[in-house]
Structures are given as structure tokens and as C-alpha cells.
Amino acid sequence: MEHGRRVAGRYHLIEPIGRGGMGVVWRAHDDLLDRPVAVKEVLHLPASEDDRAIFIRRTMREARAAGRVSHPNVIVVHDVIEEDGHPWIVMQLVQARSLGEILRDHGPLVPDRVASIGLQVLDALCTAHAAGVLHRDVKPENVLIGPDNRVVLTDFGIATMPEESTSTMTGSITGTPAFLPPERLNGRPATPESDLWSLGATLYAAVEGRPPFERSSPVATMAAILNDEPAPPRRAGELTPVLHGLLRKDPLLRMDAAEAADLLRAAMPGRSPAPGGTTGPSPARSTAPDGTTRLPSNEAPAPPGGSGSSSRARLLTIVLVPLLVAAAAFGGWYGYHSLAAGDSATGSTGGTTTGQPASEPIASPSQSPSPSPSPSPSQSPSETPAQSPPPSPSPPPSSAGPDDDVPAGWSRHDDPLGFSVALPDGWTAYDRKGRRVWFRKPGSRDYLLIDLTPWTDADPVAAMRTVERTSTRLGLLKGYARIRLDAGTYLGVPSADWEFTHTPPTGRVRVLDRAFRLPDGRCFAIYWQVADARWTTGLPYFQTFADTFRP
Known part of the structure; x- marks a missing residue:
């Protein structure tokens, strides 16, 4: 290729600045927009015309893929062209x-x-x-x-x-x-x-x-x-x-990505260990050694009672906790105090002072001193569409029964918080904070959260709607889509089922959150999260958790 050639009549090739097995990258100038660019001349010696066509389709898909990602740490793709029987990709010129x-x-x-x-x-x-x-x-x-x-x-x-279907070069691994x-x-x-x-x-x-x-x-x-x-x-x-x-x-x-971010941050200079064992200068939360998020002890909810803004603050404490820990992993952390302040509860009894302004969202891992992972390895909660298979063994269809009627391959867990529930064999309580406990199978991104933090709203549906409004207003649920928010009856008391999807960095997940209050005044939330693509196989787990749950 001679220097000085123009591709597509507008990209003037100046000099090669990089070579590899798949082609040459040129320093070039976009004569139409009068700007420097990098042009990748993608070369391939096809075995056949069919192979050439597959290769060109793959390269076009590459350009579409890169063009979908807008981020300061990702190269910008401006254009893609086919000329002389092979593709050319026009990109941002980075002096690096x-x-x-x-x-x-x-x-x-x-x-x-x-x-x-x-x-x-x-x-x-x-x-x-x-x-x-x-x-x-x-x-x-x-x-x-x-x-x-x-x-x-x-x-x-x-x-x-x-x-998209995968087009790979015949007989090779790229x-x-x-x-x-x-x-x-x-x-x-x-x-x-x-x-x-x-x-x-x-x-x-x-x-x-x-x-x-x-x-x-x-x-x-x-x-x-x-x-x-x-x-x-x-x-x-x-x-x-x-x-x-x-x-x-x-x-x-x-x-997962969230735990990796915390450990990478811990390896940087000037980072002091957080109470949980890794770094975390932000007072909004600490991080456990396994990468799970833990809210600081001064964020414990106030005792039941009271009204007005303090009631709303306590409500946000209980029902927003799963969303807060989840949001931290994908760039939406505001801290409990910020949420309460946003709901006019700044000075309420039991409120916290995290020292983080309500207007300051968390940045991405490369920008924030301490992003927080999700309580589940789906991170971010995160990270990618979750690829782990459904926990084993598979539960049967919903089958309520006496306490000893636990499905085969499951066993009853008696928790010190004052409840029991059947869990698939191999599942453990992998994190605790106050009146909250998280369960999962090691290596899985799906998780169950049981939360007993008290809240005071008389109607669980109204409580869920308040959480929905606040979390979406603050941008804590990227790509949020409500599926339903229904009133029901569970264990003989009014309940609310909030089902929705959102998209952390690891891919779209689906949540079913059930809130209810028992006659003795205890408040519960049963929160189940699974990859959206596996919801059909994941829903029976929630049904079995609910059928075997005993206060």
C-alpha cells in the first residue's frame, strides 16, 4: 500500500503506525471532517469466497460492537468501509x-x-x-x-x-x-x-x-x-x-469484576484498609474480604415507631438495602444518608451521616476511590450476563408442606435471626449485616436475601412504590423495567411482590422482592435475584424458598 492513498475518497493514509497478524493501522486524516484518525486495514487471505464473505461480516460486526460502547477507556470507532475486497475501520487516533x-x-x-x-x-x-x-x-x-x-x-x-450467531474462521480459534x-x-x-x-x-x-x-x-x-x-x-x-x-x-x-476492582484499588498507593478487610475510604460502606458490600454499623435502622420523615428513612433502610448494595457495583451509589436526604429525612431519628453529599454519585472503577461490589457475585451486582448454571439441585414445582417436607437435595437452615428456610445443598450464608443475611451457592451469581429490618408503613405495596420511586429517581437501577407490583397474602398477612429487571455491568438480571409484616410486628423481605435469561428455571427456587420459609 502506497502512502498518500485515500480510502473511500476521504481518508488520506499518511504512515503505518502499527502492524499485526490481522492487518495494518495507519495514521490518517479525514479530509471531510478535517481531523486526524487511525485507519485499520484489516487483511485476510481467504481460502474461498465464502470465507471472505464470512470474514467481512465478522469485521462489520466488530465495528458495530465497538461502536456500541461509549466510554473514555474504549477506543471510538467512527466508520467502517469495504474497499479492495477487505474492510477498513476508521477509529479515534490515540497518541499512546x-x-x-x-x-x-x-x-x-x-x-x-x-x-x-x-x-x-x-x-x-x-x-x-x-x-x-x-x-x-x-x-x-x-x-x-x-x-x-x-x-x-x-x-x-x-x-x-x-x-448474534458466531462467525468463526474455519478450523481456528481467534x-x-x-x-x-x-x-x-x-x-x-x-x-x-x-x-x-x-x-x-x-x-x-x-x-x-x-x-x-x-x-x-x-x-x-x-x-x-x-x-x-x-x-x-x-x-x-x-x-x-x-x-x-x-x-x-x-x-x-x-x-468477579466487583471484587477485582476492590483488590486492584487496594494495591494502589494511599489506600488504607477498610474495616471489612479491603480498601474503602468512603464512609458510605465497607467491603468484606470476599468482596461483598457491607453497610457501616452507624447505618443501623432506628427502632420502630415515630412517623413522617423518620418513618420514610426507616422504610428506605430496609427495602432499599438490596438495591443500594447492588447499585454500588454499577456506578449508582449515593449512600443511605443521601437517599434519606433525598426523601426529606435528613434529620430523622436513626439517620446517618456518611459525609457523602447527596449529589455525588459513585464513579466507575477507574474514577472512584471505592466502588462497591454487589452482595452477590453477579455484581456488579453485578458483571456480564451471569453465566453460572442454576444452583443444583433443581427444586420441584412449588409444594408447600409441613416443616419436614423439604425437597430432596435441599436442607433446612435455622437462622439466628429467628427464621428457617430450605436451601439447596451447598448453599451457605455468605454475608450478614445487622438484620440481613445473604445466601448463595459458591460460584453462583444468583442470591437470596432475607431482611428483617423494621419498617413502619402500614401497606407493603405503598412501601414498595416508595422504594421504586426513590431508586429510579436516583438512577440506582440502570435499564429498570417494572414487571409487576402486586398486593397479595403470604403466611396469612398482607404482602407485596415487586418483580422487575435491571441491567448491571454483568448483564440483565431479574428480581422478585416480597415484603410482609407478621402479626407480632416483625417485618420481612424475601429478595431473590437471578440472571434474566434463566428466570424460567430460577423462579421455582423462589417458590420453594417461600413455601419452606418459617418465622
Whole structure:
């Protein structure tokens, strides 16, 4: 290709600035809009015309995928063209060097710088996953670092959107072997967890100076990814836990984005440990060692009683808790005090003083000193559409019965909070705070929350509507869609069922939240969250939880 050529009559190619197995990237000028751009000339030697057509369709899909993601840490795609029988992708020109080039020129980086890079890449991935886009080729060469240390994730060259059929090149696996996760080498499709594994391999390479499974040949490298454990990091320091968590071979056991963000932040300088064990300078909440969110002790609800604004504050404490911890993971945290203030309850008895203004939302992982993960590993609550299978074993259809009539494969859990419920074998109470307890199976993103925090509204439906108005007004539920908010009767008392969907970074989830008050005055909420795509198989779990729940 001669310098000086114009593509599509408007993009003047000036000089090549990068080369790879899939083509050449040119510094160019857009004569129509009078701006510098980067133009990727995507090259491929097809075996047949059918192969060429598949390749072009894939590349067009790449441009659409990248164009769907708007984020400061993601390269901007301006245009896509087909000329001379192959695609050209017009992108934002970023004055930056790749992480791969930096490592080759200067060697391994110090852990705190790698942590900063990792947070920015993780933020970009979470945004892409929330849009339904997978990168599928996270590696040092695709991480650009500018002179101001801004990180840009580029080259969604093998990106795919889960809702589209996958076009792959015949007989090949696309991607760079040293950064391909084991599930893809085993022939399974890419998932958001796959991108997280590749991020872990990229960070390992950045701090150790070599990929975690690098061997003498691509085949040996892939075999090591499938069968070996990575060599213990020697230079990683405080990054070691996040490297181990992201490089777990089983995607169901792999560290999620929210926990990874907390651990990356903990590895940065100037971060003091939070009471829960990781970093968290924000007084709005602390974080447990397993990455779950915990509200601080001074946010305990006020005793029952009272009226007016204090009643609303207590109501928000109980019913908004699941939403608050969930919202923290996808960039909507305001803190309990902020919510109460927004509902004219600032000075109520039992209110809190988090020190965080009501107008200050949490930023994304690369911008905020302490984003909070979800109480469930779906993070963000988060992270990607949840890929974990439904918990095992499958529950039977709803079958209320006596206390000893627990489904096969389930067992009754007697909780110190004063209730019992049947749980699938293997499920545990993985977090507690005050009068709240969360249950899940290790590795699953679905979770059950039982909340006994008191509230004073006489009508549970009205209580739920207040929570719905407040949480949507504050932007805590991205992509929120109410399915129903119905009055009912449960255990012989009035109840409310609030069913809705929203979209954290990990993908769309569906929630069923049941609130009721017993004659003795105790208030309960049974909150069940599952990936929206698995709602049909997830709903029987809620029915069994409800059928076996006993105060």
C-alpha cells in the first residue's frame, strides 16, 4: 500500500503506525471532517469466497460492537468501509503506546501502576459487558497508555455480541494463545468471565514481565493454560490475590469484576484498609474480604415507631438495602444518608451521616476511590450476563408442606435471626449485616436475601412504590423495567411482590422482592435475584424458598 492513498475518497493514509497478524493501522486524516484518525486495514487471505464473505461480516460486526460502547477507556470507532475486497475501520487516533510495547522497552511495571491500568481496563470491560459486547482479545498489545496515563482498550477485532450467531474462521480459534482462557480452548463460547481471565493474564504479564502460561510454542502454551497452574508471582505484591482470582480455570469460580476492582484499588498507593478487610475510604460502606458490600454499623435502622420523615428513612433502610448494595457495583451509589436526604429525612431519628453529599454519585472503577461490589457475585451486582448454571439441585414445582417436607437435595437452615428456610445443598450464608443475611451457592451469581429490618408503613405495596420511586429517581437501577407490583397474602398477612429487571455491568438480571409484616410486628423481605435469561428455571427456587420459609 502506497502512502498518500485515500480510502473511500476521504481518508488520506499518511504512515503505518502499527502492524499485526490481522492487518495494518495507519495514521490518517479525514479530509471531510478535517481531523486526524487511525485507519485499520484489516487483511485476510481467504481460502474461498465464502470465507471472505464470512470474514467481512465478522469485521462489520466488530465495528458495530465497538461502536456500541461509549466510554473514555474504549477506543471510538467512527466508520467502517469495504474497499479492495477487505474492510477498513476508521477509529479515534490515540497518541499512546501499547502496554506490550512498554513492557518490551522497559520491562515489568511496579504493582501500583499495574493496578491503575487494570482498574481502567476493568472499567472499560464492565461498560462493554453491560452493552452486551465481549472483547475476546484482551492482551497487552490492545491496551494503549497515553502520556497522561489514560488507558484505552482497543481492537475489538474479534469482539462478538452474544445475541448474534458466531462467525468463526474455519478450523481456528481467534485470539492470542497466551491470553486465551481455558474455557475457550476447550471449545466453549466466550463469556464476560473469559474477558476477566484475559485481563488477569494481561496484568500478570505487566507485573511479572511474561504471560502466566508462556511456553516455547503456542501448542505448549495452550496445554499449560488447560492443565497447569501459573507460576507463583514474584513481583506482584498486593496484586497477587487478584491475579490468582482472575486466573481460576473454572469460570464459575473466577473472581468477579466487583471484587477485582476492590483488590486492584487496594494495591494502589494511599489506600488504607477498610474495616471489612479491603480498601474503602468512603464512609458510605465497607467491603468484606470476599468482596461483598457491607453497610457501616452507624447505618443501623432506628427502632420502630415515630412517623413522617423518620418513618420514610426507616422504610428506605430496609427495602432499599438490596438495591443500594447492588447499585454500588454499577456506578449508582449515593449512600443511605443521601437517599434519606433525598426523601426529606435528613434529620430523622436513626439517620446517618456518611459525609457523602447527596449529589455525588459513585464513579466507575477507574474514577472512584471505592466502588462497591454487589452482595452477590453477579455484581456488579453485578458483571456480564451471569453465566453460572442454576444452583443444583433443581427444586420441584412449588409444594408447600409441613416443616419436614423439604425437597430432596435441599436442607433446612435455622437462622439466628429467628427464621428457617430450605436451601439447596451447598448453599451457605455468605454475608450478614445487622438484620440481613445473604445466601448463595459458591460460584453462583444468583442470591437470596432475607431482611428483617423494621419498617413502619402500614401497606407493603405503598412501601414498595416508595422504594421504586426513590431508586429510579436516583438512577440506582440502570435499564429498570417494572414487571409487576402486586398486593397479595403470604403466611396469612398482607404482602407485596415487586418483580422487575435491571441491567448491571454483568448483564440483565431479574428480581422478585416480597415484603410482609407478621402479626407480632416483625417485618420481612424475601429478595431473590437471578440472571434474566434463566428466570424460567430460577423462579421455582423462589417458590420453594417461600413455601419452606418459617418465622
